[in-house]
Amino acid sequence: MARKGADIVIETLKEEGVEYIFGHPGGAIMEVYDALYRDGSIKHILTRHEQGAGHMAEGYAKATGKVGVAMSTSGPGATNLVTAIADAYMDSVPVVFITGQVPTHLIGNDAFQEVDIVGITRPITKHNFLVKRIEDLPMILRQAFYIAKTGRPGPVLVDIPKDITQKISDVEIPSLEEVKSSLPGYKPHTEGNPQQIKKAARLIAEAKRPVLYVGGGAVQAEAQKELVELAELMKVPVTTTNMGKGAFPESHPLALHMLGMHGTYYANMAVYNCDLLIAVGARFDDRVTGKVEEFAPQASIIHIDIDPASISKNIVVDVPIVGDVKVVLRKLIEEIKKEGAKLLYPEERQKWLEQIEKWKKLHPLTYRKSDKVIKPQYVIEEIWKVTKGDAIIATGVGQHQMWAAMFYRYSFPRQFINSGGLGTMGFGLPAGIGAKIGRPEKEVFVIDGDGSFMMTMQELITAVHYRVPVKIAIINNGYLGMVRQWQELFYEKRYAEVDLSIQPDFVKLAEACGAVGFRAEKPSEVREVLEEAMKVQDKPVLLDFHVDREENVLPMVPAGKSYRDMILEDGKKGVEADTMYLVG
Numbered sequence: 001m002a003r004k005g006a007d008i009v010i011e012t013l014k015e016e017g018v019e020y021i022f023g024h025p026g027g028a029i030m031e032v033y034d035a036l037y038r039d040g041s042i043k044h045i046l047t048r049h050e051q052g053a054g055h056m057a058e059g060y061a062k063a064t065g066k067v068g069v070a071m072s073t074s075g076p077g078a079t080n081l082v083t084a085i086a087d088a089y090m091d092s093v094p095v096v097f098i099t100g101q102v103p104t105h106l107i108g109n110d111a112f113q114e115v116d117i118v119g120i121t122r123p124i125t126k127h128n129f130l131v132k133r134i135e136d137l138p139m140i141l142r143q144a145f146y147i148a149k150t151g152r153p154g155p156v157l158v159d160i161p162k163d164i165t166q167k168i169s170d171v172e173i174p175s176l177e178e179v180k181s182s183l184p185g186y187k188p189h190t191e192g193n194p195q196q197i198k199k200a201a202r203l204i205a206e207a208k209r210p211v212l213y214v215g216g217g218a219v220q221a222e223a224q225k226e227l228v229e230l231a232e233l234m235k236v237p238v239t240t241t242n243m244g245k246g247a248f249p250e251s252h253p254l255a256l257h258m259l260g261m262h263g264t265y266y267a268n269m270a271v272y273n274c275d276l277l278i279a280v281g282a283r284f285d286d287r288v289t290g291k292v293e294e295f296a297p298q299a300s301i302i303h304i305d306i307d308p309a310s311i312s313k314n315i316v317v318d319v320p321i322v323g324d325v326k327v328v329l330r331k332l333i334e335e336i337k338k339e340g341a342k343l344l345y346p347e348e349r350q351k352w353l354e355q356i357e358k359w360k361k362l363h364p365l366t367y368r369k370s371d372k373v374i375k376p377q378y379v380i381e382e383i384w385k386v387t388k389g390d391a392i393i394a395t396g397v398g399q400h401q402m403w404a405a406m407f408y409r410y411s412f413p414r415q416f417i418n419s420g421g422l423g424t425m426g427f428g429l430p431a432g433i434g435a436k437i438g439r440p441e442k443e444v445f446v447i448d449g450d451g452s453f454m455m456t457m458q459e460l461i462t463a464v465h466y467r468v469p470v471k472i473a474i475i476n477n478g479y480l481g482m483v484r485q486w487q488e489l490f491y492e493k494r495y496a497e498v499d500l501s502i503q504p505d506f507v508k509l510a511e512a513c514g515a516v517g518f519r520a521e522k523p524s525e526v527r528e529v530l531e532e533a534m535k536v537q538d539k540p541v542l543l544d545f546h547v548d549r550e551e552n553v554l555p556m557v558p559a560g561k562s563y564r565d566m567i568l569e570d571g572k573k574g575v576e577a578d579t580m581y582l583v584g
């Protein structure tokens, strides 16, 4: 049937099962908005800024596992998406970004609102397309979805010139089989090499002091059942990265919680002293490894990952296994069971677990409590309690993000939504709104910093507009807290340009937008306002927690340093040598 390019866009999105588009219109994309309006079956969320649209699509994708869609016009609309595109790229989030472009004949003419968005986003997309012929439009869009969600997921951009959306064609929507065969060079490996899996099974049985190091790939693959089974079967303690949170239940006795720069003492000690590190869907990010030469210095390394390019990229590994994390773990467990699931050194393994218990007791995750001033960690603990540990948490970037990672306990994949790779302030509120739209049955808390909130706070109106009842807890320290912390610790307290004490009255701001606002200034008020907030279910609620201004996130491994240089929460600098070599 002959129809406009814009109608083909909507038809293809419907074929892909798209329920929501997050976006902001403009001249070059107007035909598509008109087609969206005429069709009426896909819901559109009009964000107040395109960056918000991008992060909402990310939050939606991270919370649901489905592909998110964000749309903008050409030029400034497209460049406003760039931060979200880079963010999605760093965290492997499947999002299709659709941008309008000036008409084909004006491309390269410095036309009004023209920008080479395909050129700009080449290094930050898994793939990107400029549609040059209307006949290619449905195939390109379907390829975009297929590429975004398969293999290592990621953002794909489709740039569509205005004349293409206006032209008429009877081109058909290709089938999935046609899409696959149109991409002969793109065949993600999911199965894992059987020889390597065998080797890994043997190493796990032989190891005396193994650790599982689990990243975002395990969340994407939803491999929690397999991870728990493997850990319990072979008695392996499990640490997760920031992105891996929820892949392994944090209440499990084998959980070591997060590792790395703001990791727990016991996770970092375990990694430092282990003789086998089993990396699962993790990429050896520098926030995890610190000084590379001193990362897991005694360990053999197994690396399971869907992306062959991430293997031996930062750390050379001994047993690489390219495949889908869930599929490979299943096969690994079968292999281990085939061999009778026996540990070669059961006593050593027992001693290892006891050693870890000692480390947990020696330096648990803790903070100095107060009944005078609100401690940020206390707010997070209380949020955990009022939500019974079952909320989805989205955060901005900074100290509050790390406290949210440390003091809320995560039990299921897709529960902790934050900007792990790019570290994008302003991510929290729009991502939380996207998550709540995708998972309306879940309580969604945005735990934000005052600085991060102010970067995308206009999206509060979007949440009011669509009656999205997110809860927003601002951990308000009147500072760009994380930068202030580094200045305190590494720049002799020279607090250069981090004071945010001049700020809007956030409660009034919430009210001005039509949301509900509460403030807490004393520890005794924290629980009270949280309980009030939980009663509101038809609009967003903003909670302004005035916290201890100079609280620090500890433990901390200074950037580029070894785990031995970890600063602990009791103020001790470094770790005494005698606790370092207790085993081995």
Ligand SMILES: Cc1ncc(C[n+]2csc(CCOP(=O)(O)OP(=O)(O)O)c2C)c(N)n1
Binding pocket: 396, 397, 398, 399, 400, 401, 423, 424, 425, 426, 448, 449, 450, 451, 452, 453, 475, 477, 479, 480, 481, 482, 483
């Ligand atoms: C867009 C962006 N700009 C700058 C930074 C650098 N940065 C990292 S943390 C931080 C401070 C964050 O302050 P706030 O959101 O108030 O959170 P807090 O650390 O106080 O909890 C800054 C400026 C960043 N991560 N992202």
